[in-house]
Amino acid sequence: MPVKFLLLIFFLTGSLLIKSQSITRSVISNGGGFGRNSSYTIYYNIGELSINTFSLSNLYITEGFEQGALYRDSIPVFNITISPNPVYDQLAVSFSVDSTTLLFGKIYNLTGIMLNVINFGQVERGTVQKIDFSKYCKGVYLLKIITLNGNVLKIFKVIKM
Numbered sequence: 001m002p003v004k005f006l007l008l009i010f011f012l013t014g015s016l017l018i019k020s021q022s023i024t025r026s027v028i029s030n031g032g033g034f035g036r037n038s039s040y041t042i043y044y045n046i047g048e049l050s051i052n053t054f055s056l057s058n059l060y061i062t063e064g065f066e067q068g069a070l071y072r073d074s075i076p077v078f079n080i081t082i083s084p085n086p087v088y089d090q091l092a093v094s095f096s097v098d099s100t101t102l103l104f105g106k107i108y109n110l111t112g113i114m115l116n117v118i119n120f121g122q123v124e125r126g127t128v129q130k131i132d133f134s135k136y137c138k139g140v141y142l143l144k145i146i147t148l149n150g151n152v153l154k155i156f157k158v159i160k161m
Contacts, residue, residue, distance in 0.1 A: 078153050080145055086159035091131040093145070095123040101147065105131065107158075108142040115141070136160050 034041060079096040093105065105118035115136070120129050131143075143156040 078145075080154045082143065082156050082158065085156070086161045087133045088161050089132070089134045091133050091143075091158060093120070093129045093131060093143075095120075095127040095129075096125050097123060097127075098125075100124045103153070104146050104148070105129075106144045106146065107131075107136075108144070110140055110142070133158070133160050 078101075081094045083092050083094070085091070095103070100122050101124075103120045103123050105120060106114055107116040107118070108114050118129070118131055120127075123129070133141075138160055141158045141160060143158050144152055145154045145156075146152050
């Protein structure tokens with residue numbers, strides 16, 4: 001009995017002393033540094049090939065060594081809908097945007113192979129574009145709506161009947 005009690009006390013007090021890990025941003029680089037003033041901090045390094053931030057709703061995926069704090073570009077408000085879903089022949093993509101914007105669509109199968117790129121052109125409030133799904137087999141596809149600079153605005157799951 002005293003041994004069990006001592007073990008219980010040991011584990012309870014030990015669990016209070018254990019601290020969780022924290023992850024800090026760091027980079028190993030042959031050159032770089034940072035500059036700071038009262039409003040901004042700029043980090044830089046030499047030799048990074050790619051720095052990107054991809055966002056979808058409230059999900060952010062970053063690549064590259066140095067990301068710093070996440071930021072949002074000043075992207076206009078988009079409301080994009082599709083119909084009908086499931087689709088037989090023609091899929092209508094309706095846009096409601098605050099300002100005229102050049103948009104594209106990319107159609108993928110579920111294995112991640114890009115099947116088609118659609119140039120929607122300059123869309124504005126009330127624009128409706130049709131996508132011909134008659135050439136696709138029955139199945140499930142992904143439609144990504146993206147801006148000219150690659151920001152993904154919305155991803156739809158499209159069912160082809």
